[in-house]
Amino acid sequence: MIYTCTLNPSLDYYLEFDKPCKLKITNRSNLEYYEAGGKGINVSIVLNNLMVPTRALGFLGGFTSDFYLSLLQRYEYLQPSFTTIEGHTRINIKIKDSQETEYNAKGPVISYQNFQSLMKKIERIDEGDIFILSGSIPESILEYVEEIIKTLKENNVPFVLDTNPTITSQLLKYQPLLIKPNIKELEELVQHVVVDQAEIVKYAKMLVEEGAINVIVSLGEEGSIMVNQNGAYYSNTIHNEVISSTGAGDSMVAGFVFSLNRGANVVDAFKYANCCGLATTFSKGLATREKIEQYFNLIEIEKIEDIQ
Numbered sequence: 001m002i003y004t005c006t007l008n009p010s011l012d013y014y015l016e017f018d019k020p021c022k023l024k025i026t027n028r029s030n031l032e033y034y035e036a037g038g039k040g041i042n043v044s045i046v047l048n049n050l051m052v053p054t055r056a057l058g059f060l061g062g063f064t065s066d067f068y069l070s071l072l073q074r075y076e077y078l079q080p081s082f083t084t085i086e087g088h089t090r091i092n093i094k095i096k097d098s099q100e101t102e103y104n105a106k107g108p109v110i111s112y113q114n115f116q117s118l119m120k121k122i123e124r125i126d127e128g129d130i131f132i133l134s135g136s137i138p139e140s141i142l143e144y145v146e147e148i149i150k151t152l153k154e155n156n157v158p159f160v161l162d163t164n165p166t167i168t169s170q171l172l173k174y175q176p177l178l179i180k181p182n183i184k185e186l187e188e189l190v191q192h193v194v195v196d197q198a199e200i201v202k203y204a205k206m207l208v209e210e211g212a213i214n215v216i217v218s219l220g221e222e223g224s225i226m227v228n229q230n231g232a233y234y235s236n237t238i239h240n241e242v243i244s245s246t247g248a249g250d251s252m253v254a255g256f257v258f259s260l261n262r263g264a265n266v267v268d269a270f271k272y273a274n275c276c277g278l279a280t281t282f283s284k285g286l287a288t289r290e291k292i293e294q295y296f297n298l299i300e301i302e303k304i305e306d307i308q
Contacts, residue, residue: 002047002257003125004132005148006040006058007141008107009082010092011068017097036071037092039135039162042250042286043257046276048075049288050258055079057121059110059138062088083117085110100245109140122148127156130177130257134162134250142167149174162253165189172211177260179207180253182218200225201232201305214266216256216273218249224277225304226270232305233267235274238298240282251276251287271301 016031036045044054060068060082068089072080087108095101125131131152137145149171152159158177161168165188168179187194190203204215204227214228223237255276259269275295279287 002054002130004040004044006038008136009038010090011064012037012092014094020098039250042247043254044078045286046251046254048077053077055081059085061085064089085114110138115141131159175211178214179212180216234302234304247286248277248280251280274299
């Protein structure tokens with residue numbers, strides 16, 4: 001079983017405008033809708049679209065909780081297993097006019113008792129499973145997050161980290177299967193400004209030396225780079241109209257785990273991850289199998305450096 005963990009999920013309220021919004025006036029949308037949000041949930045939805053079951057862990061509570069769960073009912077292979085809290089699951093606002101703007105709420109306070117309830121579920125995960133910790137972490141449980149990863153490591157459960165750089169840096173010693181920073185996050189991880197491809201590889205190698213098994217660095221319109229103990233690899237990208245970048249990185253995580261779980265090698269998994277990211281970027285909504293397969297023959301992986 002693949003487990004995703006979204007510690008600070010959100011009910012995302014999308015507002016679409018047919019012309020640019022202006023300040024200090026009333027802007028009226030021409031379309032609005034809700035989605036169950038959160039990076040781990042995005043991973044689960046993409047895997048659902050690939051007909052792969054996942055169990056979604058995390059925290060839900062308040063008046064938004066039932067509506068959030070109702071939105072997940074459309075996904076046949078997604079099994080919610082959230083821990084109930086007293087606070088309200090946050091609402092994030094996503095504005096789409098001539099560009100994308102997000103207003104993200106801080107989220108509820110999670111008690112230690114809530115956290116221990118989650119830990120009881122995590123303790124039952126075994127080495128035949130995969131665990132994906134994705135998204136922001138509430139301040140109220142920052143000090144406890146290492147307990148999750150330590151437990152997984154003790155139980156020989158491979159895990160993916162796609163969370164804030166400070167937490168990721170602290171947890172590299174537990175050897176995550178994958179971390180997936182963008183350029184800004186890479187710079188935060190290594191405390192250096194990155195100026196070119198050579199430096200991306202250099203600093204990603206440092207993260208491998210610190211414990212990460214695979215590091216994928218998203219380069220946006222310039223593709224992506226993967227570094228592991230076997231070398232550094234570059235993936236090209238496709239230039240097309242960007243519909244939405246929301247969830248593109250989460251789709252890459254889903255594609256990488258999906259491919260590895262099907263027995264592919266890491267290079268092929270890297271290629272599939274990029275196809276998933278593109279399928280989301282050029283679509284309204286998250287990647288589907290049909291969209292992913294459109295890009296498979298267009299993505300090429302090049303080995304750019306051997307690592308001794």
